[in-house]
Amino acid sequence: MIAQAGNIGDAVRSDCFVRLELKEQGGICVNVRSKVSKLYGNQINKLCREVLKFFDVRHAVLSIEDKGALPFVIAARIEAAIHQLIITDQTYLTSLEDGNSIATPQDHIRRSRLYLPGNNPKLMLNAGIYGADGVILDLEDSVAPDKKEEARILVRNALRSVNFYGAERMVRINQLAAGLDDIDWIANEGVNLILIPKCESADDIHLTEERIQQVKKDKTFPVHLMPIIESALGVQNAYAIASASENVVALAIGLEDYTADIGAQRTNEARESFYARSAVVNAAKAAGKQAIDSVFSDIEDMDALTKNIAESKALGFTGMGCIHPRQISYINQGYAPNDAEIEKAKKIVNAFQIALENGSGVVALGSKMIDPPVVKRAQKLIDMAVLTGKLSKDWREAYVG
Amino acid sequence: MSDKLVKNAAGRWIPEMVNGEKVIPFKGVGKYKPEGNKMAPRISSCADYPLDGNKQVKNLEEALIRAGLKDGMTISTHHHFRNGDLVANMVFDVAKKMGVKNLRWFPSASFPCHDHLIPYLEDGTISHIEGSMNGPLGKFCSEGKMSKTAVLRSHGGRYQAVQDGEVKIDIAVIAASCADAFGNANGINGESNSGLLGFALADSQYAEKVIVVTDTLVPFPCVPWQIQGNYVDFTVLVDKVGIPEKIVSGTTQVTKSPDRLLIAEMTAKFCEVTGIIHNGFSFQAGAGGTALSIGIYFGDIMRRKNIKARFARGGSNQYLVNLMEEGLVEYIMDGQTFDLEGVRSMRENPNHVWTSPFTSYNYHGKGNFAGLVDVVILGATEVDVNFNANVVTHSDGYLMHGIGGWQNCLFSKTVILPLPLFRDRIPVIVDEVTTLCGPGELIDVIVTERGIAINPLRTDLIDKVKGSGLPVKTIQQLKEEAEHICGKPQRPKPNDKIVAAIKWVDGTVIDVVHQVADQ
Numbered sequence: 001m002i003a004q005a006g007n008i009g010d011a012v013r014s015d016c017f018v019r020l021e022l023k024e025q026g027g028i029c030v031n032v033r034s035k036v037s038k039l040y041g042n043q044i045n046k047l048c049r050e051v052l053k054f055f056d057v058r059h060a061v062l063s064i065e066d067k068g069a070l071p072f073v074i075a076a077r078i079e080a081a082i083h084q085l086i087i088t089d090q091t092y093l094t095s096l097e098d099g100n101s102i103a104t105p106q107d108h109i110r111r112s113r114l115y116l117p118g119n120n121p122k123l124m125l126n127a128g129i130y131g132a133d134g135v136i137l138d139l140e141d142s143v144a145p146d147k148k149e150e151a152r153i154l155v156r157n158a159l160r161s162v163n164f165y166g167a168e169r170m171v172r173i174n175q176l177a178a179g180l181d182d183i184d185w186i187a188n189e190g191v192n193l194i195l196i197p198k199c200e201s202a203d204d205i206h207l208t209e210e211r212i213q214q215v216k217k218d219k220t221f222p223v224h225l226m227p228i229i230e231s232a233l234g235v236q237n238a239y240a241i242a243s244a245s246e247n248v249v250a251l252a253i254g255l256e257d258y259t260a261d262i263g264a265q266r267t268n269e270a271r272e273s274f275y276a277r278s279a280v281v282n283a284a285k286a287a288g289k290q291a292i293d294s295v296f297s298d299i300e301d302m303d304a305l306t307k308n309i310a311e312s313k314a315l316g317f318t319g320m321g322c323i324h325p326r327q328i329s330y331i332n333q334g335y336a337p338n339d340a341e342i343e344k345a346k347k348i349v350n351a352f353q354i355a356l357e358n359g360s361g362v363v364a365l366g367s368k369m370i371d372p373p374v375v376k377r378a379q380k381l382i383d384m385a386v387l388t389g390k391l392s393k394d395w396r397e398a399y400v401g
Numbered sequence: 402m403s404d405k406l407v408k409n410a411a412g413r414w415i416p417e418m419v420n421g422e423k424v425i426p427f428k429g430v431g432k433y434k435p436e437g438n439k440m441a442p443r444i445s446s447c448a449d450y451p452l453d454g455n456k457q458v459k460n461l462e463e464a465l466i467r468a469g470l471k472d473g474m475t476i477s478t479h480h481h482f483r484n485g486d487l488v489a490n491m492v493f494d495v496a497k498k499m500g501v502k503n504l505r506w507f508p509s510a511s512f513p514c515h516d517h518l519i520p521y522l523e524d525g526t527i528s529h530i531e532g533s534m535n536g537p538l539g540k541f542c543s544e545g546k547m548s549k550t551a552v553l554r555s556h557g558g559r560y561q562a563v564q565d566g567e568v569k570i571d572i573a574v575i576a577a578s579c580a581d582a583f584g585n586a587n588g589i590n591g592e593s594n595s596g597l598l599g600f601a602l603a604d605s606q607y608a609e610k611v612i613v614v615t616d617t618l619v620p621f622p623c624v625p626w627q628i629q630g631n632y633v634d635f636t637v638l639v640d641k642v643g644i645p646e647k648i649v650s651g652t653t654q655v656t657k658s659p660d661r662l663l664i665a666e667m668t669a670k671f672c673e674v675t676g677i678i679h680n681g682f683s684f685q686a687g688a689g690g691t692a693l694s695i696g697i698y699f700g701d702i703m704r705r706k707n708i709k710a711r712f713a714r715g716g717s718n719q720y721l722v723n724l725m726e727e728g729l730v731e732y733i734m735d736g737q738t739f740d741l742e743g744v745r746s747m748r749e750n751p752n753h754v755w756t757s758p759f760t761s762y763n764y765h766g767k768g769n770f771a772g773l774v775d776v777v778i779l780g781a782t783e784v785d786v787n788f789n790a791n792v793v794t795h796s797d798g799y800l801m802h803g804i805g806g807w808q809n810c811l812f813s814k815t816v817i818l819p820l821p822l823f824r825d826r827i828p829v830i831v832d833e834v835t836t837l838c839g840p841g842e843l844i845d846v847i848v849t850e851r852g853i854a855i856n857p858l859r860t861d862l863i864d865k866v867k868g869s870g871l872p873v874k875t876i877q878q879l880k881e882e883a884e885h886i887c888g889k890p891q892r893p894k895p896n897d898k899i900v901a902a903i904k905w906v907d908g909t910v911i912d913v914v915h916q917v918a919d920q
Contacts (some may be wrong), residue, residue: 013825036826038797038918039890068825073886125886126660129850163886325659 005080005150006073007119008065014122015148016069020081023059028052047071054092070163071095071155073121079152094277096163098192098333103222104168104192106249108289109387111319111335112328113170119151121158128164130325131332136170139182139195148174150186159189168192171227175206180211187215191223193249198257199227205244216247224249226292230257235276236284250290252321253280256297268304271312281316282397295321302330309334336388337381345385346379350399352379411789411837413912420549420904422530427911428841435765435908440566441606441873450634454583454621457636461614462495464635465572470496473503473528474571477604478667480510481576481588481595481737484580485647488576488614490517491639497526507568508532508798509559509600511804514647522547531568532559533793533803534901541801542900545916551901553793556600556736556770557762557809558904565765565910573604573611574644575628583634585626588738589748590618593643594746595718596738598627599757605632608682616642625847640884655697655720660821660850663863665691667699667871668778668819674869675862677776677815678702685714685810686778688739691819692697695778695851703729714761714774717743725752734770736761736806759838762809764906769809777813781820783834783877786876788841790818791834793903796827798893798917800901808906811843815862819848826892828883830854830876837912838903847876854879893918 001022008017016034030048032041069077072094079092082378083214113134116123120140127135129193137155139148141376159169159173161395172195173179179196186194201351207225212223219362225248227234227241234241235258242251255266277293284291295310296305312320314334320331337345347365355363363370385391392398406414409426416425425433441699450456460466476496489508496504502525505560506518506586508534519541521527529549534542542551554562562568578593579584588595593616597863606613613628614637623630656662663844672678677701686692686699696713697720703710709728713721715728715735719742726746733753747753761770771777780791782802792807794800802862810816820829830847845862852874866873876884896914905911 036797036890038893039827040888042891043888068827070826070886091593126850132658325664 001085003084005084006077012067014068014073014125015120016064016066016074016077018065018077018081018083019063020075021061021062022057022085025059027059028057029061031061031063032066032081033064034068034297035294036066036068036365037279040298041046043071044074047074051075051082051092055079055082055086055088055090057082057086065096067169070119070161071127072157076157077150080153082150083153091156092192094157094261095158097163099163100160100169100190100294102190106222106224107290108168108192108249109382109384110168110250110292111388112134112322112331113168113257113292113319114322114325114328115172115295118155119143121154124158124162128162128167130169130328132328133319133332134168134170134193134323135164136172136195136321138170140179141173144235146179152182156185156189159186159191170195172197172228177209180207183208184215185213187212188217189225190221193224195227196225197254198234199241200231201237202242202244202266205241205248209245209247223247228253229276230282231261232252232258234258235279238397239286242283242287242307248287248289248328251272251284252292252294253277253294255294265294277315277317289370290318293317293320295323296327297323297347299324303325304331304332314394332388336390337385341381342385342391345381346395346399348375348378349382353396407813410458411840411911413668413837414876414897415902415910416914418506419552419910424902425551425909427905427909429741430772430842433907433909435552435565439564440582440607441559445891450465451461452679456630456633457582457618457638461491461574461612461637461639462498464612464637465492466499467635468572468612470499470501470572471585473505473509474501475505475569475610476569477507477573478509478603479575479598479604480512480591480647481600482507482643484512484514484750485644486512486514487592487644488639488642489515491614492574493518493521493526497521497524502526502803503528506530506532507570509556510805511535511538512795513537516653527774533805535801535803539800541803542912543794543798543917544901545896545898550899550912553804553902554904555762555804555808555906556758556806556904557764557771558804558908560603560763560902561756561765561906561908562750562904563607564763565909570608571610573601575601575604575611575613577615577628578611578642579619579623580613580628581619581621581630583621584611584613584628584630584636584637585621585623586613586615586628586630586633586916587625588624588627589625590613590619592852594649594738594741594744595640595643595648596744597735599736601628602759605629610634612637614639614642616640624866654690655693661691662694664819664821664848665694666696666698667850667853668817669851670850670869671817671846671866671871672699672776673702674871675865678706678708680708681711682708682775683710683712683773684776684778685774686812687780688716688718689780692778692780693718693720695819696724696898700727700729714756714770714777715739717746722746722753723899725750728803734761754781757794758806761788762806762906764809765908766908771806771809772812772814774813776815776817777810778817778819779807779810780878781818781829782843783829783831784818784820784847784876785831785834785841786880788844788847788876789834789837790839790840790841790844791836793834794836794914796835796890796916797832798895799833800914804903809840812837815845815859817846818844818849820849821850822879822883823887828880828887830880830883832880836903838913840911847879849879852894
């Protein structure tokens with residue numbers, strides 16, 4: 001009985017490849033080949049034995065080809081091999097980072113969210129340092145079919161042991177129904193938000209939510225949902241999806257699959273998806289949720305990205321996925337309110353506050369009357385400016401109109 | 402080597418003797434001042450040289466024979482051809498053929514292309530190397546297989562050692578892309594351009610015999626003469642001195658790694674908010690991918706704020722040349738030329754100035770340029786909580802890099818090391834460096850992707866960075882963060898055997914490298 005897990009090859013970094021053979025007798029034999037063996041050889045050996053003991057493996061040969069993997073990776077790879085050979089519902093949980101059990105509010109800022117392939121530990125380690133509002137550990141398209149199982153374990157350990165420096169921790173599960181099984185592995189590990197790919201109906205939301213409720217131990221810890229609309233049918237049902245549950249916090253659109261579904265080419269001008277994007281924004285806003293745009297796939301062309309963000313913002317989107325860290329600062333900047341918008345909003349909110357203080361029901365700016373929805377929008381913009389660090393919370397103290 | 406060890410001023414235990422010669426322990430920065438005179442080469446007479454100036458001999462073998470090659474000599478070469486050098490290998494091929502033994506190779510640096518010489522180290526043709534070692538040569542030395550002790554020096558330290566007579570070069574072999582039969586030579590013309598030849602300056606001035614090897618021989622005069630024929634004994638024409646595409650090495654590409662770009666951006670921002678980037682300032686960034694991108698970020702800031710730099714110190718490359726041609730940098734003070742754009746600029750632009758280890762780095766001179774630079778960006782393999790840094794060995798004890806101009810540059814006004822907090826699980830910020838190459842008192846700022854540590858001695862920088870939003874932490878905090886992520890490494894127990902001595906810029910021994918421990 002032999003099992004293998006992990007990645008091997010010259011280009012592999014911060015990962016390891018394990019080969020586990022169960023034996024009838026002879027005790028445990030651990031062979032570690034590591035590029036960091038002079039510094040961490042003993043610790044790696046100890047961890048290997050600890051994980052085997054945890055799963056009550058008594059006779060085995062475990063070989064590890066290590067490329068500087070951190071303990072949470074090594075443990076995930078060994079566990080993945082063990083799960084192939086023995087049936088167990090035990091899970092070997094690695095250390096929990098301080099920040100990784102913090103919940104996020106429903107209206108958390110979600111301008112940028114960085115996609116991370118779920119079976120690539122190297123990219124996870126520094127994912128939190130670039131200032132993305134969220135990180136997505138992806139179990140879907142970026143994971144090869146034969147790596148789905150080991151990726152779940154790696155993602156689970158990453159949710160516990162990687163410091164994402166305050167970024168919202170998201171997981172994209174696989175398309176339902178397979179995606180429902182993914183939930184079992186992550187629901188209790190502090191995940192803030194689950195992305196449901198290729199979502200087409202309110203039923204998908206209900207199924208996802210049921211599964212979460214079944215497995216989640218701490219019922220008070222919120223797990224938000226972000227369905228991704230990637231088909232003509234999904235667009236058609238967008239409002240039903242957005243309003244299917246209070247846990248749905250945002251609707252995202254995925255244009256690669258959507259354009260394929262309607263039989264169109266995806267172009268930079270994006271006229272082919274204008275309707276879908278507007279429909280998704282409208283459905284999201286009708287249900288009081290955020291609307292999140294599709295990723296921009298050219299990671300070299302920053303001018304095109306900037307233009308794309310401006311158009312997206314103009315349509316009503318509040319954020320966009322990132323497939324490379326370089327895109328984050330452009331996206332954060334692009335969706336944050338700009339200086340002119342902030343100045344205008346400050347005037348309106350200030351006038352409103354003065355009206356309140358004077359006990360007047362009428363808000364006026366100069367000779368112009370300001371309607372309540374205008375005040376509401378201005379207040380939202382100010383909140384966003386404060387949250388994105390562009391405006392101090394007590395800006396009014398220093399404000400001279 | 403004597404077994405007796407003494408503790409130097411940096412607290413490191415070093416031997417009293419290296420390769421049978423007494424050495425001076427490091428005494429502290431600026432503390433050791435030698436007395437006496439510089440080394441003076443023998444007087445030559447024109448009567449011994451052809452009056453028509455034709456010093457060309459048939460081939461390298463004849464040149465080496467006529468230069469008197471014999472057992473135990475010191476042979477020097479330069480590294481301007483980087484990983485495309487063919488000449489050092491040719492020299493020792495001849496030595497091997499002649500059956501000469503026990504040579505000391507004294508390169509200004511070695512590269513992976515010199516792995517060719519490992520069999521000669523094994524069979525005793527070469528007894529040891531005094532110069533940088535990386536890759537397989539570094540591994541060979543680290544595992545204690547070299548019969549004598551290696552000695553590593555900075556570029557300035559190498560000039561100093563030759564000038565002071567600490568290393569007496571018997572035969573200098575100077576490869577050049579262009580030369581005349583009299584021995585005038587440069588790296589600008591011909592096929593195998595290296596731009597400068599400054600690392601061979603000391604060799605030409607002080608060696609007993611000097612051989613110029615070229616693949617492009619032009620009639621007198623070969624101008625400009627970076628190497629003056631008046632120092633040269635023999636000239637040799639060969640098919641090829643170097644492989645042009647390898648002269649530009651892989652370290653001269655801008656990084657694409659998002660982590661490194663982030664570190665580069667933070668470094669540039671640090672220099673902006675502290676006012677280091679100001680009108681008329683000067684900077685030096687090395688050839689590494691991170692350093693190159695810092696240069697690009699500097700350019701952005703200078704453009705945005707309408708700031709011009711008076712000069713930039715090279716290694717020159719296309720990015721630096723672009724800054725000068727755009728008018729953002731007035732002068733490039735070049736020490737080595739990393740790409741063909743650098744060579745072109747040097748050929749065409751009088752503001753692209755040649756420098757040498759003598760002008761830039763030599764510590765036993767009447768000043769040098771290093772101290773004039775406002776900010777220098779350097780690398781390191783490790784930094785400890787006292788800001789001491791290591792640039793030659795990795796944490797596992799293997800000798801993997803040369804010192805280059807690194808030690809010399811520490812005398813610049815602000816020294817910044819942009820470094821990842823860890824590499825492949827190995828923390829870069831540690832309790833104590835494996836090998837001490839630069840004392841912490843000269844190292845001002847460490848920029849990592851997870852925070853910036855400023856040397857407590859630099860209270861001025863600590864004040865200036867306040868309110869900038871940059872993530873300033875103590876170096877202790879950074880060290881703990883690295884260990885939290887990676888785990889605290891076990892400390893490899895080095896073997897007692899010393900395999901290399903690390904010289905400080907003044908010729909004293911600042912530390913030694915021990916043979917790596919068996920796992």
